[in-house]
Amino acid sequence: MYESQSSNLKRNFESERSASNGGGTTPTQSSEYNRFLRARRRRVVSIRLSQVVVLIVILAIWQLAASLQWVNPMLTSSPSAIVSLFGQLLHQGKIFTDTLITAKETVIGFVASMVIGIAIAIVLWWSSYVSNVLDPYLVVLNALPKVALGPIFYIWLGDQKSIYGMAIAISVVVTIMMLASGFHEIDKGKLKLMESFGASKWQVLTKVVLPASVPNFVSTMKVNVGLTLVGVIMGEFLSAKAGLGFEITYGGQVFQMGLVMTSIMMLVVLSLIMYGLVSYFGRWLTKKYHFD
Amino acid sequence: MSQIELKDVSLRYFTLKEETEALRGVNLAIEEGEFVAIVGPSGCGKSTLLSLISGMLQPTSGQVTLYGNRVTEPSKRVGYMLQHDYLFEWRDVLNNILIGAEVRSMNMRLAKERALSLLERYGLGGFATHNPKQLSGGMRQRVALIRTLVVEPDVLLLDEPFSALDFQTRLALSDEIGTILREQHRTVILVTHDISEAITMADRVIVMSNRPSSVKTEHRIEFSDGRPSPLLARQRPEYNEYFQAIWGELEEHVRISE
Numbered sequence: 001m002y003e004s005q006s007s008n009l010k011r012n013f014e015s016e017r018s019a020s021n022g023g024g025t026t027p028t029q030s031s032e033y034n035r036f037l038r039a040r041r042r043r044v045v046s047i048r049l050s051q052v053v054v055l056i057v058i059l060a061i062w063q064l065a066a067s068l069q070w071v072n073p074m075l076t077s078s079p080s081a082i083v084s085l086f087g088q089l090l091h092q093g094k095i096f097t098d099t100l101i102t103a104k105e106t107v108i109g110f111v112a113s114m115v116i117g118i119a120i121a122i123v124l125w126w127s128s129y130v131s132n133v134l135d136p137y138l139v140v141l142n143a144l145p146k147v148a149l150g151p152i153f154y155i156w157l158g159d160q161k162s163i164y165g166m167a168i169a170i171s172v173v174v175t176i177m178m179l180a181s182g183f184h185e186i187d188k189g190k191l192k193l194m195e196s197f198g199a200s201k202w203q204v205l206t207k208v209v210l211p212a213s214v215p216n217f218v219s220t221m222k223v224n225v226g227l228t229l230v231g232v233i234m235g236e237f238l239s240a241k242a243g244l245g246f247e248i249t250y251g252g253q254v255f256q257m258g259l260v261m262t263s264i265m266m267l268v269v270l271s272l273i274m275y276g277l278v279s280y281f282g283r284w285l286t287k288k289y290h291f292d
Numbered sequence: 293m294s295q296i297e298l299k300d301v302s303l304r305y306f307t308l309k310e311e312t313e314a315l316r317g318v319n320l321a322i323e324e325g326e327f328v329a330i331v332g333p334s335g336c337g338k339s340t341l342l343s344l345i346s347g348m349l350q351p352t353s354g355q356v357t358l359y360g361n362r363v364t365e366p367s368k369r370v371g372y373m374l375q376h377d378y379l380f381e382w383r384d385v386l387n388n389i390l391i392g393a394e395v396r397s398m399n400m401r402l403a404k405e406r407a408l409s410l411l412e413r414y415g416l417g418g419f420a421t422h423n424p425k426q427l428s429g430g431m432r433q434r435v436a437l438i439r440t441l442v443v444e445p446d447v448l449l450l451d452e453p454f455s456a457l458d459f460q461t462r463l464a465l466s467d468e469i470g471t472i473l474r475e476q477h478r479t480v481i482l483v484t485h486d487i488s489e490a491i492t493m494a495d496r497v498i499v500m501s502n503r504p505s506s507v508k509t510e511h512r513i514e515f516s517d518g519r520p521s522p523l524l525a526r527q528r529p530e531y532n533e534y535f536q537a538i539w540g541e542l543e544e545h546v547r548i549s550e
Contacts, residue, residue: 196372
């Protein structure tokens with residue numbers, strides 16, 4: 001009796017399988033659907049064009065305002081002045097050295113604060129007692145403007161290492177909070193499943209909590225990289241002898257708006273590259289763990 | 293001595309607000325190879341009973357024994373199937389099935405062979421490397437069952453395993469899983485609020501009372517000419533008699549609680 005029953009079931013699977021593969025799209029697309037797709041594509045192209053136009057308009061107004069003396073070019077600099085100064089600085093190679101220094105500090109600060117953040121978040125997950133004890137301290141640290149700690153870092157760590165101190169201080173608390181709250185939001189059913197197999201805490205951590213947190217890691221990294229860059233620039237403002245943050249403050253002090261603007265441009269490029277790298281890595285990680 | 297015995301088991305939950313008495317004086321003996329269904333009004337502690345047998349919870353008083361030994365932690369002889377499949381998105385079907393074997397440090401080569409043959413046998417042969425997302429709800433729950441079977445438990449605990457599925461899938465799947473469980477010859481304890489499911493799948497139906505609950509009545513389910521498959525059992529005259537009897541007992545609670 002069960003024999004016939006199970007062959008019946010097999011047929012059910014087959015039909016279920018074909019339904020899940022073949023459902024949805026029809027082989028030939030209707031003209032209405034094609035029109036819908038064309039309209040969508042047109043919209044995307046139009047948005048991209050508008051974005052470029054906005055940039056051109058801003059640069060044009062800036063250039064015009066400076067050349068026609070609507071504003072004092074000493075105060076605003078101008079795109080053409082930045083381009084020619086950029087050429088000079090490029091020739092000297094200094095601006096690249098500065099960008100690389102800031103980039104290196106950001107990468108080290110980012111990696112360090114992610115590692116520290118993950119480690120502390122794991123401790124907080126591991127022991128809810130420790131988590132409860134430390135909770136008010138985290139809240140206070142989160143609320144405190146970390147920039148205020150600048151002089152302390154300078155005295156304790158010296159002019160170079162204090163940059164890392166500032167970078168980590170600014171990014172690590174948010175990292176811990178995001179990761180720890182992510183760990184707590186993991187489906188309790190998955191944890192119960194592990195418990196039913198008699199899993200140890202370490203097994204639950206490595207086989208469920210960490211892999212399940214991949215999407216959370218990715219968004220935390222994106223927040224962290226921005227904050228680390230803020231910390232690095234802040235640190236350079238306070239104590240550095242080189243780097244983009246240093247050039248920005250120096251340019252400001254000697255009233256060289258061209259240097260300030262050029263450094264800011266390089267900073268924009270740097271932050272785009274950093275964010276791009278992090279989101280590329282994030283996409284790779286998300287795909288690897290099938291959260292896409 | 294029965295395979296599983298609950299002697300005068302009581303359980304109370306504590307929260308800051310109150311103390312809840314979930315179970316009071318539960319006595320139950322389950323023989324090896326038996327298929328038992330537990331039904332009862334919602335919130336009567338049916339699932340709690342499973343947690344006690346699995347060793348994830350300890351009774352406040354009384355004792356739970358498995359092969360005469362007191363249960364104090366999740367036992368390797370017990371497999372637990374939950375209401376949802378809880379498949380891990382980051383693992384393919386085969387690696388999801390192997391998670392239990394991995395956690396229990398079993399021989400992975402043998403576990404993998406077992407997993408593949410179970411997948412093949414239950415119509416999921418081509419799906420070993422698929423991602424759980426590509427599977428329908430019914431298929432996912434079948435994968436969850438195979439995950440439980442791969443660790444070769446002597447006792448299977450099923451906690452409303454079909455309740456998250458739509459009605460049609462639910463009927464088809466309970467029929468199929470009922471069939472699978474019968475050919476596995478393991479002890480099965482099924483918790484459900486669906487009387488039909490209990491009657492058509494189990495050898496014995498245990499009816500629990502309202503909270504603090506204990507065993508109210510038991511029904512041995514017998515069909516005149518052999519055990520039909522769950523779907524066919526619904527057409528037998530005995531089915532209606534059992535249904536009426538169990539419904540009557542549960543209805544009392546519905547009326548009392550209103």
